[in-house]
Amino acid sequence: MEFVRLTVGPVETNGFIVREGDDAVIIDPGAEPELFEHQFSEWGIEPAAILITHGHYDHIGAVGDLRERYPNAEVLCHPLDAPMLTDPKLSHAISFNSQLNVGEADRSIADGEMLEFGQLTLKTIHIPGHTVGHVVFYHESGHVFAGDTLFAGGIGRFDFPGSDGRVLIQGMREKLLTLPGETKVHPGHGPSTTLHVEARTNPYLDMGFLRSMGLI
Numbered sequence: 001m002e003f004v005r006l007t008v009g010p011v012e013t014n015g016f017i018v019r020e021g022d023d024a025v026i027i028d029p030g031a032e033p034e035l036f037e038h039q040f041s042e043w044g045i046e047p048a049a050i051l052i053t054h055g056h057y058d059h060i061g062a063v064g065d066l067r068e069r070y071p072n073a074e075v076l077c078h079p080l081d082a083p084m085l086t087d088p089k090l091s092h093a094i095s096f097n098s099q100l101n102v103g104e105a106d107r108s109i110a111d112g113e114m115l116e117f118g119q120l121t122l123k124t125i126h127i128p129g130h131t132v133g134h135v136v137f138y139h140e141s142g143h144v145f146a147g148d149t150l151f152a153g154g155i156g157r158f159d160f161p162g163s164d165g166r167v168l169i170q171g172m173r174e175k176l177l178t179l180p181g182e183t184k185v186h187p188g189h190g191p192s193t194t195l196h197v198e199a200r201t202n203p204y205l206d207m208g209f210l211r212s213m214g215l216i
Contacts, residue, residue, distance in 0.1 A: 001120070002019050003016050003143070004017045006036060008030050008031040009058055010096075012189060013030035014028070014187065015059075016028065018120065019043075020119040020120035022043075022045050023117045023119045024120065025049045025115075026050045027052075028051070028052065029050065029063060030058045030061045033062035046070050047070055047073045048072075048074075048117040048120075049073050049117060050063055050066060050067065050070075050074070052078075052085070052105070053134060053145070053146075053188065054081050054133065054134040054147050054148060055133070056084070056148070057088070057092050057098065060085060060091065060102050064101070064102040064103060074107055076109045077109065078135050079108040080133030082133070085101075085102050085105060088101065092160070111125065115137075122139055123137070123139075123140075125144075125175050125176075127171035128167055128168070129164050129165065129167040130148045130149060130158060130160075131160070131163065134147060134148070134149060142182055142183045143186060144176065144183055146176070146187045147187070149171070149187075150202070151193075152185075152192070153201070153203075154204065173205070177205070181194070181199065182194060182196060
């Protein structure tokens, strides 16, 4: 497995192209669709799917353009976040004077579902808290594309309507930290890290800090 990180848009969102041979998917194309198109043009292939970790505007902004460019690429999203793809209030796009509507998802994905695209297989893990339908995508080689769950030294915001910090932390402790410690975490913003590093140094995974914040 190989991947390309593309940091796009005004809040520097990390989008990814994940590839195994000639089989590839896009994860969270938040803006600047031309950058994704350029990479596929260089490779001479097309994406099999566009995967959405969650429905905030900065992670879906280029979905509409890319699905027009690649009509055979299905858009996959957890059903609880699917309404955000077509509602600029739910995606918070309206806060940036945008009426963003990227169209409905082609298919819903569920917790634990193995997504197979030719040679490429990714496991869906539902970790709500930042949004109710937030998922991450795990590759067995030891990589997790984490969206806005776990960051290097931090976690996703939980002050939005429908967010819940306790649920987010519980999900990470039960579903992310149970993966091998050497697993590389590729978040939706900022640099990559590993689960081992975050388990040792991330304050939001420290029991004492969580108690002081009233999160446990």
